[in-house]
Amino acid sequence: MEKFQRYYLSFLLLIVYTNTIAQVNCNAVEGENCKKACELYNWASDLQGFAESQEGFDKAIELCPDFSLAYMEKAVPYLKNGDFVTWKILIDKAVALDPQMHLGYRGWTKFQFLRDYKGAIQDLDQLKKYYPGDLGRSQNGDYNLDVVRAMSYSALGQKEKAAGIIEKLLAARGYVKGMFDHYQLGVTYFELGRYDKALENFEKQSKEYNFAENIYFKSKVSKIRNKDYLDLKMLALQTYDEGKTMKDVYTHHFNKVYRKEIEEL
Amino acid sequence: MLSFALVSCQTEKTAKKYPNTVGDIEFDEKLDDADFKKCGSEKWGHFSFQYYQGSKEYGYKGEKIAIVEKLKKENIYSENKIDGYITVRFLVNCEGKTGLFRLQHMSPDLKETVLDEELENRLLQFTKSLDGWMPKEIKGLKVDYYQYLTYKIENGKVSEVLP
Numbered sequence: 117m118e119k120f121q122r123y124y125l126s127f128l129l130l131i132v133y134t135n136t137i138a139q140v141n142c143n144a145v146e147g148e149n150c151k152k153a154c155e156l157y158n159w160a161s162d163l164q165g166f167a168e169s170q171e172g173f174d175k176a177i178e179l180c181p182d183f184s185l186a187y188m189e190k191a192v193p194y195l196k197n198g199d200f201v202t203w204k205i206l207i208d209k210a211v212a213l214d215p216q217m218h219l220g221y222r223g224w225t226k227f228q229f230l231r232d233y234k235g236a237i238q239d240l241d242q243l244k245k246y247y248p249g250d251l252g253r254s255q256n257g258d259y260n261l262d263v264v265r266a267m268s269y270s271a272l273g274q275k276e277k278a279a280g281i282i283e284k285l286l287a288a289r290g291y292v293k294g295m296f297d298h299y300q301l302g303v304t305y306f307e308l309g310r311y312d313k314a315l316e317n318f319e320k321q322s323k324e325y326n327f328a329e330n331i332y333f334k335s336k337v338s339k340i341r342n343k344d345y346l347d348l349k350m351l352a353l354q355t356y357d358e359g360k361t362m363k364d365v366y367t368h369h370f371n372k373v374y375r376k377e378i379e380e381l
Numbered sequence: 382m383l384s385f386a387l388v389s390c391q392t393e394k395t396a397k398k399y400p401n402t403v404g405d406i407e408f409d410e411k412l413d414d415a416d417f418k419k420c421g422s423e424k425w426g427h428f429s430f431q432y433y434q435g436s437k438e439y440g441y442k443g444e445k446i447a448i449v450e451k452l453k454k455e456n457i458y459s460e461n462k463i464d465g466y467i468t469v470r471f472l473v474n475c476e477g478k479t480g481l482f483r484l485q486h487m488s489p490d491l492k493e494t495v496l497d498e499e500l501e502n503r504l505l506q507f508t509k510s511l512d513g514w515m516p517k518e519i520k521g522l523k524v525d526y527y528q529y530l531t532y533k534i535e536n537g538k539v540s541e542v543l544p
Contacts, residue, residue, distance in 0.1 A: 165431075167399040174398075197404035197431060198468050198529030198544070204491035230466070231533055231541045232489070365433050367544040374446040 153180035165193035184213035195229060196366055219243040220261050224254045228367050233268035240265045256364060259294040267370045270304050279304045299330050303371045311337050328356035329373040335381060352378045404527060406481040417480030422522035429472060430526040435519040442513035449542050455507055459500040459537035464489045467501055468531040469508040475523035477516040482509060504532050
């Protein structure tokens with residue numbers, strides 16, 4: 117029995133650890149029903165994905181129909197588990213109630229989970245009306261949402277525009293760099309055939325945070341220029357095997373490179 | 382935590398609006414192979430996990446690119462220049478075998494709709510043919526887990542395999 121309890125506790129910890137919990141300070145919420153809805157929301161967020169959690173969000177919505185966070189959090193497990201139809205119905209409700217709060221998240225998700233580049237740009241352009249300066253970060257914290265706009269333009273073939281957005285961001289005073297900014301800019305320049313600029317950015321990326329994909333692209337530039345690229349290729353493979361790659365818990369990164377592609381260089 | 386334990390104990394006693402966990406797939410004798418068995422560890426209460434729980438590595442031999450390359454060889458496309466998404470969800474059991482396949486089809490703006498029955502069926506069969514899913518272990522115990530593949534369709538062709 118004791119053994120079972122230990123496993124059960126580990127199980128709960130694992131589930132709670134895996135979930136993104138967005139607790140809200142309910143003292144700041146106005147109205148008795150909405151305060152209760154907020155408390156329910158906090159409780160349900162801890163149990164993300166379970167039936168009791170979904171029912172908790174339903175009760176919260178019943179008590180306070182304009183509480184957009186309840187729709188948003190209720191939507192999350194559908195997104196993670198690949199039920200995009202249900203996710204979209206719920207996230208659209210959250211955005212309709214509070215576009216300023218949820219457009220960034222929906223835009224990011226369209227990019228990251230669905231590779232819906234046009235949809236991502238639409239949402240993030242709309243978000244710019246609320247935040248003309250800084251759009252904020254992607255849900256996983258890796259990117260500024262303007263870089264997500266840039267990657268979306270890049271995927272749609274508008275590479276000069278994409279490079280311009282990232283260059284402008286990097287030059288902006290007070291800009292906090294994302295984890296892969298120079299890499300994504302470097303790949304964009306690489307695709308434009310501007311290898312000097314590409315290499316410049318891969319070198320900058322190396323100094324801040326190096327990983328296999330970045331080394332792979334450095335190796336590619338060397339190969340194109342008929343320089344020795346094999347040492348870099350080997351280093352890319354070694355780095356890959358050490359686990360220093362672009363990783364995301366739920367999906368794959370834009371411009372991720374696989375081991376097989378490095379082997380074939 | 383305790384509150385979860387309490388509600389969890391009541392879970393099977395009352396009819397629920399939602400499955401125990403979002404996305405749970407129940408065996409359907411009309412759709413599913415009767416030989417496919419769940420075999421996740423008893424110590425985890427036979428709970429079916431999600432692909433993103435436990436190991437952070439993509440659970441397919443040769444990584445996602447192996448699926449993408451196999452799909453290219455199969456040359457699956459639709460004559461109709463359709464756009465949208467086709468998702469196939471399934472369970473990978475503790476031996477790495479797959480079953481309980483369910484398909485969802487969507488327009489580009491994620492409204493449920495039939496895209497092309499033949500394309501959908503071919504992608505379902507393709508997904509069923511994938512035999513490189515790796516068994517997942519959590520705390521040293523083998524578990525069953527849900528996985529999905531979403532095929533983004535542009536002009537009748539698969540342009541992306543997600544996630």
